[in-house]
Amino acid sequence: xxxxxxxxxxxxxxxxxxxxxxxxxxxxxxxxxxxxxxxxxxxxxxxxxxxxxxxxxxxxxxxxxxxxxxxxxxxxxxxxxxxxxxxxxxxxxxxxxxxxxxxxxxxxxxxxxxxxx
Amino acid sequence: xxxxxxxxxxxxxxxxxxxxxxxxxxxxxxxxxxxxxxxxxxxxxxxxxxxxxxxxxxxxxxxxxxxxxxxxxxxxxxxxxxxxxxxxxxxxxxxxxxxxxxxxxxxxxxxxxxxxxxxxxxxxxxxxxxxxxxxxxxxxxxxxxxxxxxxxxxxxxxxxxxxxxxxxxxxxxxxxxxxxxxxxxxxxxxxxxxxxxxxxxxxxxxxxxxxxxxxxxxxxxxxxxxxxxxxxxxxxxxxxxxxxxxxxxxxxxxxxxxxxxxxxxxxxxxxxxxxxxxxxxxxxxxxxxxxxxxxxxxxxxxxxxxxxxxxxxxxxxxxxxxxxxxxxxxxxxx
Numbered sequence: 001x002x003x004x005x006x007x008x009x010x011x012x013x014x015x016x017x018x019x020x021x022x023x024x025x026x027x028x029x030x031x032x033x034x035x036x037x038x039x040x041x042x043x044x045x046x047x048x049x050x051x052x053x054x055x056x057x058x059x060x061x062x063x064x065x066x067x068x069x070x071x072x073x074x075x076x077x078x079x080x081x082x083x084x085x086x087x088x089x090x091x092x093x094x095x096x097x098x099x100x101x102x103x104x105x106x107x108x109x110x111x112x113x114x115x116x117x
Numbered sequence: 118x119x120x121x122x123x124x125x126x127x128x129x130x131x132x133x134x135x136x137x138x139x140x141x142x143x144x145x146x147x148x149x150x151x152x153x154x155x156x157x158x159x160x161x162x163x164x165x166x167x168x169x170x171x172x173x174x175x176x177x178x179x180x181x182x183x184x185x186x187x188x189x190x191x192x193x194x195x196x197x198x199x200x201x202x203x204x205x206x207x208x209x210x211x212x213x214x215x216x217x218x219x220x221x222x223x224x225x226x227x228x229x230x231x232x233x234x235x236x237x238x239x240x241x242x243x244x245x246x247x248x249x250x251x252x253x254x255x256x257x258x259x260x261x262x263x264x265x266x267x268x269x270x271x272x273x274x275x276x277x278x279x280x281x282x283x284x285x286x287x288x289x290x291x292x293x294x295x296x297x298x299x300x301x302x303x304x305x306x307x308x309x310x311x312x313x314x315x316x317x318x319x320x321x322x323x324x325x326x327x328x329x330x331x332x333x334x335x336x337x338x339x340x341x342x343x344x345x346x347x348x349x350x351x352x353x354x355x356x357x358x359x360x361x362x363x364x365x366x367x368x369x370x371x372x373x374x375x376x377x378x379x380x381x382x383x384x385x386x387x388x389x390x391x392x393x394x395x396x397x398x399x400x401x402x403x404x405x406x407x408x409x410x411x412x413x414x415x416x417x418x419x420x421x422x423x424x425x426x427x428x429x430x431x432x433x434x435x436x437x438x439x440x441x442x443x444x445x446x447x448x449x450x451x
Contacts, residue, residue, distance in 0.1 A: 004204030009196060016192040024184035027174045029121055029166060033128050036159070040135050043147070051142045052213060053206035058143070058221065058240040059322065066208075068143040069217040070240040074249060076147050077241065078256040081327045081412060084154045084162075085263030088419045091166040092270040095426060098170040105175055 007048040014041035026106040028094045032087060039083050046072040119174050121167045129160035145323040146241045149315075153331040158416060161338065165423040169430060220244055236394040237320045237401060245325065246401040250384040253404070254369055257411050261366050264415035268359070271422040273429050298343050308336040316409050320398065326405035330412025337413075338420045346424050355421065358414045365411030369404050376400075 014037060021034025050069035058070035094104050101109050132155020139148035203210035221240055237243040245253055312332040319325030341349035372384065379388035386400025387393040 002200070004207075005199050005202060007205040008199035008202055012192050012195045012199065015195070016188045019191065020184055020188040023187065024181050027121070029163070029170065030124060030174070033124055033163075036128060037131070040131070040155070043151070044135065044138060047139055047142050047144045047147060048205060049210065049212045050144065051206050052208045055208075056143060057145045057323070059145070060221075060238040060240060067221055067240070069213045070220060070244050071217050072212065073144045073147050073241045074245045076144070077150050077245065077325075077327060078253060080147065080150045080154050081331070082256055082259050082263075084159050084331075085260045085415065085419075087159060088162055088423075089263050089266045089270070091162055092267045092419075092423070095166060095169050095423070096270055103175075104170050108175075 007051075008045070011041050011045040011048070014038075014044065028097065028104040028106065029091075031106075032090045032094070035090070036083070036087060039079075043076045043079065046076050120172065121174060122164070122172055125160055125163040125167060128163065129156050132156040132159060146239075146325070146328070149323050149328045150331070153328060153335065157335055158331060158338075158420075162419065162423060165420070165427055169423070169427050220248060236397055239320055239322060241323075242319050242325050242401065242405075246404050247384075247386060247397055250373075250400075250404065253408070254373070254384070257366055257369055257408055260415050261362055261411055264362050264418050267419045267422055271426055273422075273425045294343060301339055301343050305336050305340060308332065308339070312336065316405065317402070319405055320401060326408030327412055329405075330409045331416060333409070333413040334416030334420070337417050341420065341424065346421070346428055350421075353417065353421075355418075358417055362411055362414035362418060365407045365409070365414065368407035368410065372400055372403050372407070 018034045018036070018038030018041060021037065022031050025031055025034065050072040052066060052068050055066040055068040056064055058067040058073065060067075097109065098104050101112055103109060103112075132151060135155060136148045136152035139145075139151055203212075207213075220243070237247075312329045315324035315332060316326060316329035319329070337349070337353060340352070372386075372389075374383075376385045376388040377383055381388035384400070384404075386397045388396065389399050390396035
């Protein structure tokens with residue numbers, strides 16, 4: 001059944017939405033939001049690979065023998081917190097760019113750079 | 118969408134939605150983190166940034182049709198690539214066959230007296246802190262580095278007389294919101310208590326240093342938002358919190374050094390106690406504490422620096438506004 005692959009298609013669609021935002025939007029804040037969506041799609045990709053049918057959350061308890069795969073959970077758990085830290089650095093850069101150029105629109109920044117050259 | 122405020126709100130909702138995705142896919146620990154980070158802290162940082170850089174977008178997007186074509190093409194290629202992937206939920210997928218069964222079996226208490234046994238019911242915590250402790254050490258170092266990065270980019274050095282002026286502005290601003298302030302005053306101890314529970318119960322249920330750190334930071338940030346930054350600065354010493362961020366990483370690293378000094382490998386917790394399971398418990402508890410301290414302090418540092426910038430800008434604007442209104446008054450007199 002090819003429909004059993006639907007989780008990957010959800011991931012691909014989300015990833016492409018994020019990718020489109022990063023390429024097409026000129027606003028730096030929107031680009032960061034796009035990167036976040038891209039990032040979340042990768043998270044969903046990992047977590048969906050870890051899911052096992054009829055399995056439960058990987059916290060050991062009596063009477064349960066089937067658990068989902070804990071390893072991707074660990075990888076993504078740390079990735080989320082690292083992701084917010086790097087997003088914060090990105091936003092900080094946007095704030096500094098606003099201070100230096102007076103704008104966070106890619107086109108206007110480019111225009112000012114060209115003027116100075 | 119032209120209004121960036123709406124963009125920030127939507128991304129917060131998106132974070133909450135993906136957290137519920139993770140719950141349905143059995144990843145409770147991950148969902149916990151995503152709910153507190155995606156829906157909480159990241160929306161907050163976004164809002165603060167928008168307050169600094171301006172709420173409305175000006176320029177048009179460039180060449181949308183070309184970008185659309187590129188993304189469509191990549192998407193089709195990726196979907197073609199998924200045709201070879203294992204089906205959703207398949208227990209025989211390669212990812213579920215490699216090391217995961219071993220982790221699940223080894224962590225079961227008393228089932229198998231192997232050397233790797235950890236004896237912690239939450240397998241995610243066991244893998245995070247024990248089997249892959251070295252990876253997690255790297256992640257904590259990355260978070261610490263990001264904190265330093267934000268400090269380097271946004272730190273504002275201010276003269277004391279300006280400080281007093283800003284404090285006065287803050288006082289006048291925060292006289293409002295009485296109900297919110299009282300409710301938050303009641304809530305904050307419970308948030309802190311919950312964070313402590315998440316921190317120290319991570320071995321047995323969903324939770325751990327990363328989640329607890331973010332919840333702790335959320336409590337401090339809430340306080341700072343409602344009572345003003347200058348009041349919050351008096352409660353949370355900025356130098357202290359910067360030192361704490363480093364101390365968290367050091368606690369983690371020194372646990373590794375202790376196990377080396379006891380003649381075992383780096384971060385091998387069996388060296389910490391004569392009983393290997395007690396050693397594992399102790400090791401996991403201590404490094405989760407280190408993680409929690411670093412994450413809390415870095416998040417608080419990040420927020421304070423963003424908000425400090427905002428405060429500075431508001432102060433400057435109010436000064437120019439006063440000048441211009443003075444000018445107006447003199448004109449009217451004339």
